[in-house]
Amino acid sequence: MNQLHEYAPFVKRHIGPSETEQKQMLNALGVDSLQALMAQVVPEQIRMTTSLDLPEPLDEPAMLAHMQQLADRNQVFRHYIGQGYYGTHMPNVVLRNVLENPAWYTAYTPYQAEISQGRLEAILNFQTMVAELTGMEIANASLLDEATACAEGMGMAWRMTGQKRSTFLVSEHCHPQTIEVLRTRAKGLGITLVVADDAQLMQADVDCFGVLLQYPHSLGRVCDDRALVESLKARDIAVVCATDLLALNLLTPPGHWGVDIVVGSAQRFGVPLGYGGPHAAFMACRDAHKRHMPGRLVGVSRDATGAPALRLALQTREQHIRREKATSNICTAQVLLAVLAGLYAVWHGPQGLKAIATRVHAFTARLHHALTSLGFEVVNSSYFDTLHIHTGEQTERLRALALKQGINLRYVDAAHVAISLDETVTQADWTQLCALFETLANTQAKQSGDTLDSAIPVALRREGAALTHPIFERICSETDMLRYLRRLADMDLALDRTMIPLGSCTMKLNATVEMIPITWPQFANIHPFAPAEQVQGYAALIEGLSRDLCEITGYDAISLQPNSGAQGEYAGLLAIRAFHEANGQSERNICLIPSSAHGTNPASAHMVGMDVMVVQADAQGNVDVEDLKRCIERADERLGALMITYPSTHGVFEQSIDTICALIHDAGGQVYLDGANMNAMVGLARPGKFGADVSHLNLHKTFCIPHGGGGPGIGPVAVRAHLAPYLPGVVSEQGWCQKSQAVGPVSAAPFGSASILPISYAYIRLMGAQGLRSASEIAVLNANYLAARLGEHYPVLYTGQSGRVAHECILDIRPIKAQTGIDAQDVAKRLMDFGFHAPTMSFPVPDTLMVEPTESENLAELERFIEAMVTIRQEIRAVEAGEVSLEDSIVRQAPHTASMLLTSEWTRPYSREEAAFPVASLRANKYWPPVARIDNAWGDRNLICTCPPLQDDFEEIRS
Template identity: 55%
Template sequence: MLYEQSIPGTKLEQAAPDASPANGSVAAVDRSSPTFSEFVQRHIGPDSAEQQAMLQALGYDSLASLISAAVPANIRLEGPLKLTAGTTEAAALKQLKQIAEQNQVWRSYLGLGYANTLTPPVIQRNILENPGWYTQYTPYQPEISQGRLEALLNFQTLITDLTGLEIANASLLDEGTAAAEAMALSFHARSQKAAKTFWISQACHPQTIDVVKTRAIPLGIDVMVGDHRSFTFDSPVFGVLLQYPATDGAIYDYTNFIQQAHAAGALATVAADLLSLTLLKSPGELGADIAVGNTQRFGVPLGYGGPHAAYFATKNTYARKLPGRLVGVSKDTYGKPALRLALQTREQHIRRDAATSNICTAQVLLAVIASMYAVYHGPEGLKQIATRIHGLTVALAEALKQAGFTLGSEPCFDTLRVGTRKQTQDILSRAAAQRINLRVIDPQTLGVALDETTTPDDVRDLIEVFTGQRATQDLSLRPSGPSWGDATINPTDTHASTGSSLPVRLLRTSAYLTHPVFNTHHSETEMLRYMHRLQAKDLSLTAAMIPLGSCTMKLNATAEMVPITWPEFGQIHPFAPLEQTQGYQQLFRDLEGWLAEITGFAAVSLQPNAGAQGEYAGLLVIREYHQQRGDTHRHVCLIPQSAHGTNPASAVMAGMKVVPVACDVDGNIDVADLKAKAEKHQDALAALMVTYPSTHGVFEEAIREICDIVHNHGGQVYMDGANMNAQVGLCRPADFGADVCHLNLHKTFCIPHGGGGPGVGPIGVKAHLQPYLPGHSLVPGVGGEQAIGAMTAAPWGSASILPISWMYIRMMGAEGLTRATEVAILNANYIAKRLEGHYDILYTGQNGRVAHECIIDLRPFKKSADVSVEDVAKRLIDYGFHPPTMSWPVAGTLMVEPTESEALVELDRFCDAMIAIRAEIRAIEEGQVSAASNVLKQAPHTAEDLVAAEWDRSYSREQAIFPASWTRQYKFWPAVNRIDQAYGDRNLVCSCLPMDSYEE
């Protein structure tokens, strides 16, 4: 099909059918050629001359001949993708602006866990809009990640302080996911193994209930929703979930209820509004075992639902069951405090089908913003913001009561439940006239939630909306400063002050955010310097290539990033009426259509907000397909032994039994073993999970046969789309047998990794699976007609970063996307060729070629020189590079993916570094250097090594610090020496250390 945008006043022309040669291959990029848009020429690193030089080194006369050798002919596209031609940055931005202007930015007082906020400009400009922060990778190499690790440690401290619990992770995907993870932790930690019921308060946000219900079904968990005021623990319950404050704004004292839950053997989870905890008693003080929630209102734009950083805090008892990532404190070689990801044995690639969670992505960039918001405002600033919001809420409540409206009897923080009787429609009409959104709780009840951006004039408008008369109150005189927030409290008073509805028994009296980091950087000058100091400790794409296999760290172009801070995208509430979000709806239709054409699928869901969420969603769709056909017995999932650990973890979460499939000596799926396993389990076979190209970096020739085997035995084929950057424009998953595939928009389609999140993991499905695409209880029309429940709290997941991928596809066009894939394959094969004779490339295809990545085998050096893969990785840091993916999918190897965005000079620089390291290893092998003490074993080297008073090593300072000429022109200095990973796990510390610890 031809998929074209429909933008008023514009006509996007499709590229001429004969613009590309057969098989989807396009002519070499010529920077002066009109065939490619200007942007394609900017996005792709090597120019035409460089491409020809690389092809000549590989022994090919054209890219077409290389692609023919690397990609099996039986899966190749017969012609170009049916997408519009690429365009310039300016033209694409203009077109997207026209789409954005179809959104209507109203004042939304809808609440439901989302609140408008003021992002401090110093944070917006220097973090959210700064490639030094958003192009970082997950901090698996801590020596060059100390900046964002410190910001995440601040985040964890923020969460533990405000929740009153002992340990917190470095963020989760959203509040609904965090609540579902709390259910899973409670389930696996339950003392009564017979307990299968998770109880949820009806006062929880409805989207949270929806997500938890979705996650409960495949695990065989029964979800019960009720009123905590009347519920009694008469039957076994393993966990409870409470909202604090409740979704309608009511504040309940859950202390007694939590005590009852504990007496019944259940763990208690409290979903808490983080800002309210500056005024209210913490969940930990109420007795909660787990606290979850959203940090969105800490400076992160609404963004139509995401991305936002959720939080998860619990007691130390459950530290090893904590989902996601955890930043901990350890020490480096010289005993200096250093940060790293703690308890890494919890990672899914190690625990696989024994994992209790499939989470492998955090929301790092958003967690960093939230933590910096807390650093900038400090405890007093946060309390003032909360106090001001609460004061305006009380003023509104008093005015509405005087006007005769009925309000809830419970105290509130920022949200009111207003009984409107027969006035509801009149009120909504007056609200619409002022471009105000209110929450309709039921036909006779409206909700109104205030936020940081609310002003006295806004409250006057709200009073007029409800009463029909202009308010005359002098709201500017409402208490809003620290004098009111710190008002003297008479213990005999029912409430804290005349301007507060908060009961004394629930007022916070415990201290929080006492660490100096939250009490120092309150001027913009100090804040700017603090953020810059942290940024300087982290290696990002602004410094060098990040050649991580399977992670596709490609260019995130500035033009792609610009629209995410437009108010038309950023200031839309996720549950704003659809008629106000027509721009977003157009964006979704465009992106879904383009991705469907690129993959060959019939339909796409944009809801999953991470790759692992996409995996899980795809498997639930397959599960529902079997269920609806009456094949309830189909529960076996075949997974190659080379698969990423999230695959088996996702399968178990989807209620499936994992059966591993062997790989042959070339790294391909062992077809004979697959056939045997499929036959053995044919009555129960539900699915095969397969990554293509394989995790070993090659296009498996037998992929069609593999898919046919599964289909012939009644199963469905789920394809992990992590390696889609080797397919776009050359082949399509649906064409060669996949039934469902998730796509990592944060890999192939240019959404930046943000230091370890955000991500977006949409799924494409064939027509027979379309009816089961994820739905949403609050927004009609989302998903298929027989939709599985919601995967994420927001109906379109991380909607506000989808413009990045829209811009990428629009600017590249059909030919540009295909060219990007071809150059990605060219770059990988060039690196493999240049390293030939120095290192063994572990796997290649039938013609001796790799796909878009290659695996360098370092295992022989452990025997010949006692050099480990970690030694080589850390030494690469001295040369100015982020190490490639280490020891996955094969222990003792490096998996290198250069992407299409790196120019020949950068590829050669990386190869030169690897060849120089090989020479350093050879010196050990030949006995010239000690195997116990050498430049690799003691890497990476810091500036402190350079100026150390004594130097008693067998190599020079120059060799250590400046091993290559380019390191003299630009040197990236690691902040610490090699970190002791084991020490950090034995001495687990996951919150801010006293400042004197760093002085030591």
């Protein structure tokens, strides 16, 4: 095995510092070995004394061969199941230049807007596309999936109506998985959910605050609900409508008939089925409701020169601002997938999208004609792409015939099936489908003519173009598209260019070999409700990954269903609540949360019906154990849980973690340990063994799924055995699957964003037990090296008992601000001139920078960052010495664009050279920020959240 590592050392490729560099850094820290450093950092009482029991590591060729064997165990059938998931063709130019391009998939959430203009423009395209197709005034920058988007819509409607009423009606025509996710969400919020037929919807009473409709219906019917909506609105009942973007190219958009909120999935705009995800959902609403909208919103503002610039707007991190009062805990969204969907629309344009929709509808109409000619009853006379067919006693025979021919249909009940067509259907596919029913009928179908009347009711046919903005008309060739994508990528700063030292976010290497399998058809083209016998490869992968993650964390069971870290938090707290209820202690609804916690923690607690009590931190940034005891006493018999991040949000391993867990358990509570910082613990400590009861894991952090500009993400929730019965249940091909005492599903697909699970599976198998431990050790080494080197220039706010940090450190800018007025934002913007993404800014402490270098950065990159930070500190001293005013300083004026410097007059108190090339290395490798510092306040006062007219060149912003 040693020879294998010498020949193909994946671990050495993943870990940045060489052995020589590691020794150099250890010497600088004054320790002899990594083991000695770990002894100073990780408390002895939780430190592992044995190795993880994981399979022997594979090299890259062997890993790909292994993944191919798993993929070959999946059977790629022709899927006509529909139910919100459809076959689609991703444009090849987008596949190669976006999905497979690290300039796009390694980018971080665009909180530093000046270096995120490319992906912000791509997201703005998505928002514009959604707003125009739905007929609404404003759309957000994507959500997780259609079912959870419907749940967010329910929460938004509740807030819009003042939370004074408690009943929410869901049309029985919604997708089954949507109804079940809504049940889960409603219970935690104290909402009464009623699945209603058409008559009940029309008779909604005074206690009803909102209604969810599906358009078209899950089983295909296109219903004219205009009178219903008018009636509901007259009673001050908010209307949410789940819809289909492709259908809206032919249907009157719901925004034209009065609904308040429109939600749905953008999956069929070029994003593979992927066994359920990741897929970007969307939400659109009326302008009057925009401040109630959860999630992110891209807006148009202006920079310091008056030029147009994009940035995130309004309550883009609502859960961090409102905390336990938040209506949503959204953090990760499916940004990369929203980008893909928006680019699909840019590529096809309005004519292309309408042509695709028309072709799908025409095939469906021809199938309807054929089936009725064979004597089959089609239940719905109106439709876009889905037929609901009465097959009676022949249903099981049809199933057997279909499976034999590699076809999956939707089996509604013992006497009905549904068939949904999509853009991938060919004439051969259509002929094969007809042949199935001809076999049942023992006769041939009558051929239809070339054209058939539309099955869309006349009153619901869309009039006029669906997409009118010029951005959807300007791409006429692949050359145009290729250059457009390159221009967008060049405006961004992602991991392929530079270290992204974000504390808590772990922007580490996403190795190419880990990414390759996700586009293979055997993983990409599987419907989430395909029969179990067709997905044996996925089953083996999920079982193996689940086993490995349980071994790594020390827990007994895990659910891979949550499709973001925040969803994992939510699922974990649901399990705790269900556990207490099963034990007759439903009154245990107080959640203790340290003051330093992620904002998603209190938001998640609120969403499961828990009350939050804040535990203070001590002077060293640790949980104040004495205050914890006081909180436990105040909570008394109502204590349900403690949520704690470990290592702490302040970047240290708290010595008293075992004591903290014991105090909670002795008082009858459960310990939820936030796994956001697991990258410091893998192979070193296991939360399931040192006192925690449940954790979520961010696979897009510790386990190498890339951030993709703010998503995709996966947040599996792992638990000890006593909580295992309460992990989320699933919606399967057979419908709602109630496993013992399982809580309801938290996302639409049984295994969430399953198509990117191969990334984490491959990472673990490539690294092996020792490699994973080494990754944690080097992450800690790199962080401590930065802390030691930068500590003399910027105070390190918190350290452990030995004076060490964990895998991240907090640099305190507050003394600088007090003396000069320069704050953390100024330092962040000046770092852009050095070609760096800023560390996490002002979290968890205002006016600080939380730095996490990860194990993937080598010593040269660490030194480059150190040089940048030291140079900035020297520039700040010019303000301290009174040599330059705050407003005229090079730090306050940053970042500097090329156009700012290439002017005929230069009146600033520093040179152009100092602005552009503060260190010599930038002359050979310069990244130019595309815009100057953005005026966020102006953007919020003058909110523009769709693409402004290109021909006006943003004149309304310049004026």
